[in-house]
Amino acid sequence: MVEWSVRTLSELTENLDARRIPIKETDRRSGPYPYYGASGIVDYVDDYLFEGLHLLIAEDGENLRTRKLPIAFLADGRFWVNNHAHIVKGNDNADTRFLLYALLTADVTSYLSGSTMPKLTKGNLNRIPIFAPGKKHQQAIASVLGALDDKIELNRRMNETLEAMARAIFKDWFVDFGPTRAKMEGRAPYLAADIWSLFPDSIDDGGIPEGWTVGALSDVANLNPESWSRANYPATVDYVDLSNTKWGTIEAITPFASDAAPSRAQRILRPGDTIVGTVRPGNGSYAFVSAPGLTGSTGFAVLRPTKNIFREAVYLAATSKENIDRLSHLADGGAYPAVRPELVAATEIVGAPESLFAAFNAATSALLDRAEANKLESRTLAATRDLLLPKLMSGEIRIKDAEKIAGEAA
Secondary structure, three states, rough: OOOOOOEEEEEEEEOOOOOOOOHHHHHOOOOEEEEEEEOOOEEEEOOOOOOOOEEEEEEEEHHHHHOOOOOEEOOOOOOEEEEEEEEEOOOOOHHHHHHHHHHHHOHHHHHHHOOOOOOOOHHHHOOOOOOOOHHHHHHHHHHHHHHHHHHHHHHHHHHHHHHHHHHHHHHHHHHHHHHHHHHHOOOOOOOOOOHHHOOOOEEEEOOOOOEEEEHHHHHOEEOOOOEOOOOOOOOEEEEEHHHHOOOEEEEEEEEEEEEOOOEEEEEEEEEOOOEEEEHHHHHEEEOOOOOEEEEEEOEEEEEEOOOOOHHHHHHHHOOOOHHHHHHHHHOOOOOOOOOHHHHHOEEEEOOOOHHHHHHHHHHHHHHHHHHHHHHHHHHHHHHHHHHHHHHHOOOOOOOHHHHHHHHHHO
């Protein structure tokens, strides 16, 4: 029989707040070490204050009230912390990672001060009650939940690599014209012969490969091709909002009955579409659509490739850092700076022969498809973690049963 008891956070942690040192942005020297604030990494600096696994807890900010982001998170390795995040680690009675999960399920509302800007003082932080078993059992709980989070993080890092590979090929072929320039300089081919032969061997007066043209995404994709109307609106929709779409990932899909769906739930999405948020485009509300049956916000510009061979090129051109920066600079309006969807469709892309786009599709489709499969797996893992989290933290489910459920999801 596992015994649980309620103890305060101060009884379970060593507090290291006194060692925190904020650095003004103008005084920071860029380096390899993460610089943490209330909600995560805010910069990278050339020195560190802490080393090893620690638990950071937001000290101030509206997020303490809204909890749109986790109020506690782990930092490992070497890093720096400013004075907007408390820093603690578990003492002899507590596992640091268990404390993270305990705080993620804790209601801290009554421990906040400040009517305008919520603040969690060190004194109030120390008073937060934690319902916990013995340390060995804490470690077992943290192991189950941590394995799910570790796999999600692994998928995230893998996806960064996959997308970077696809972007590098796109930039070389369609932006820097690497193969054409290599031919002009007499360098050896670095692509398969059948692909190499598709590139011209000279650059024209306009600075693009001979025979190519300067075009726009509207040449190879249709803008906002389908929307629901009153006549055909389905009984339910699986809705994708801007707020749940971040930097290439649809983080949440919300089901709605037709009479409860937001009025902006209008855009019909199909696998292969690219969606780009037109409101505050600098927020990175864009993604590649891989799942069927989704409905997007009218805040998205939906780009549907006219042919399958264009789908990767459309996504990579529309969502390149340079283009997101361009859209961000073009956005106008007061509270909600936005761009017209037509500006997204006007994104420049070279008009190369279709045979080259077909070769690009063959070279990169597996990369994006693998990344999308990882995202789907991560959503399943996150749902399993969120299901198990309250049950494990309350002692409602046995470790052995939780391990079985987690194993089936992984």
